[in-house]
Amino acid sequence: MHTRTVFVISDGTGITAETFGTALMAQFDITPRIVRIPFVDTVDKAHQAVRQINHSGEVEGKNPIVFSTLVNPDVVAVITQHCKGLLMDMFGTFVQPLEDELGLKSQHRVGRFSDISQSKEYLNRMEAINYTLAHDDGQTHADLSGADVVLIGVSRSGKTPTSLYLAMQFGLKVANYPLIPEDFDRKQLPPALEPIRKKLFGLTIDPQRLSDIRNERRPNSRYASLQNCRHEVAEAEAMMRRAGVQWLSSTHKSIEEISTTVLQQVLPQRLGVNLHG
Amino acid sequence: MHTRTVFVISDGTGITAETFGTALMAQFDITPRIVRIPFVDTVDKAHQAVRQINHSGEVEGKNPIVFSTLVNPDVVAVITQHCKGLLMDMFGTFVQPLEDELGLKSQHRVGRFSDISQSKEYLNRMEAINYTLAHDDGQTHADLSGADVVLIGVSRSGKTPTSLYLAMQFGLKVANYPLIPEDFDRKQLPPALEPIRKKLFGLTIDPQRLSDIRNERRPNSRYASLQNCRHEVAEAEAMMRRAGVQWLSSTHKSIEEISTTVLQQVLPQRLGVNLHG
Known part of the structure; x- marks a missing residue:
């Protein structure tokens, strides 16, 4: 049973505002129901959103919480004047001090992603996703030198989701390469990885957790056995240590945390993006 | 040449704050340099961040802009007292009114993603990514009934990046299925899709743009020719119209926008997430 309804209202997708609002609500010991109302970019849609929000408040007998990221002044006015709820304007709150600091007026541009689909940044991101898919799980050695990062680790240590996240969020071309028993027998990194050693980053994982994950795929197999x-984990860690490859354990980390650490270690200059190319 | 340095400082990854700060800065006609300082979760690291921020301000002769999402009061105190710059506290600003409204104290929990790696939500997300990869580009008909959404469209209309984004961001199991000349000859949807018609959503694309994209892959091929x-686009749109499948054009849309529209049409109840399961 939820204890409060939280609306996220945006003239764009509202995805960032929802993530942010969710993180804020996680600071409280309640179970919110979060409702995102995207693409509110006309006065008509604003009135419709207001009706939805106010109706929810009446039915539940509790003030809804409303996070908004709206830039169109006419739309903002409808919400501000008619919405019954705790309204938190995530744009307006910060735009005014920024205008003062920069000595500039904000442009009231709607939506971060408007018309972005043909921008250089966006095309790079799509190319990065394609590259990363083609270079998943050591599928090809071709153009490994074109990678921004190459993740290594035993099978099911978290390489694939991390690679895709880095491509999707940061537009990075990420290859990933499994360390397999043949590599352990040779006691050496796969030869294809030697020329790109500086781009390597390792993922390791607690053996018990690895066994649990592998057992879901191939129950009771030798592959999944704890032994x-x-x-495999001991061999992989020894190999990375010998080769001087940095690594972290993915056991208790989210892909966001793993990805941020990979950036810190391999591409610290990418811990910030340049807007407008 | 950037005209202002913007720091994003967080006790977690700071990825949400960076996205939000970037969107705010896009309201101004300047070229910011954005620097993310993640994992600032001790007083020592806070002092280190302050030194970096203040040094940047001195070198550039301009006040840095600082977005922070910090919850540890000791860390916040260091930043508030020593940081020379326009400080915008994205957490504190909203936590106080929320405490008043809810009649609860916030818990000062650090980081949205802490210890999330074994939560049900996170495991679902990993499973969704695996499902989506296995069902990319019509690779298998197995377990199509387990999909939350099935995207259809001609080759290179944007199905794969959208599927991966829906899996990564919303934990949805998404299959995608190319519409190919054989389907057009039969004038019918692929038979495997008939039982799951309610889960289908189509992507279409401007033929000129499709031709440009395909030409990058296979220059001067019949596949890529404008004709x-x-x-293919005309046949695919006619087929979707006959089958009563909703669709949108991906031509001028980001994957965030496409994904949000897919949710609105196919899974409107997923336009909001329930925290804590």
């Missing part, structure tokens, strides 16, 4: 997982 | 692209 084998222990062996 | 063929026109034919």
Whole structure:
């Protein structure tokens, strides 16, 4: 049973505002119901959103909480004047001090992603996703030198989701490469990785957790056995240590946290993006 | 040449704050340099961040802009007292009115993603990514009934990046299925899609843009020719119209916008997430 309804209202997708609002609500010991109302870019849609919000408040007998990221002044006016709820204007709150600091007027541009689909940044991002998919799980050695980052680690240590996240969020071309028993027998990194050693980053994982994950895929296999997982993880860590490859354990980390650490270690200059190219 | 340095400082990854700060800065006609300082979760690291921020301000002779999402009061105190710059506290600003409205104290929990890696939500998200990769580009008919959404459209209309984004951001299992000349000859949807018609959503694309995209892959091929692209797009749109499948054009839309529209049409109840399961 939720204890409060939280609306996120935006003239764009509202995805960023929803993530932010969700993180804020996680600071409180309640179970919110979060409702995102995207693409509110006309006065008509603003009135419609207001009706939805006010109706919810009446039915539940509790003030809805409303996070808004709206830039059109006419739309903002409708919400401000008619919305019954705790309104938190995530744009307006910060735009005014920024205008003062910069000595500039804001442009009231709607939506971060408007018309972005043909921008250089966006096309790079699409290219990065394609590259990353084609270079998942050591599928090809071709153009490994074109990678921004190459993740290595035993099978099911979290390489694929991390690679895709880095491509999707940061437009990075990420290859990933499994470390397999043949590599452990040779006691050396796969030869294809030698020329790009500086781009390597390793993921390791707690053997018990690895065994749990592998057992979901191939129950009771040698591959999934705790004994084998222990062996593979120990061999992989020893190999990365010998080769001087930095790594982290993915066991208790989200892909956002893993990705941020990879950036810090391999591409610290990418811990910030340049707007407008 | 950038005209202002913008710092994003967080005790977590700071990725949400960076996205939000970037969107705010896009309201101004300047070229900011954005620097993210993640994992600032101790007083020592706070002092280190302050030194970096103040040094940047001195070198550039301009007040840095600082977006912060910090919850540890000791860390916040260091930043508030020592940071020379326009400080915008994205957490504190909204936590106080929320405390008043809810009649609760916030818990000062650090980081949205802490210890999330074994939560049900996170495991669902990983499973969704695996499902989506396995069902990319019509690779398998197996377990199509397990999909939350199935995207259809001609080759290179944007299905794969949209599917991965829906899986990554919303934990949805998304299959995608290309519409190919054989389908057009039969004038019918692929038979495997008939039982799941309610989960279908179509992507279409401007033929000229499709031809440009395909030409990057296979220059001067029949596949990429404008004439063929026109034919395929017309056939695909006619087929979706006959089958009563809703669709949108991906031509001028970002994957965030496409994904939000897919949710609105196919899974409107997913336009909001329930925290804590």
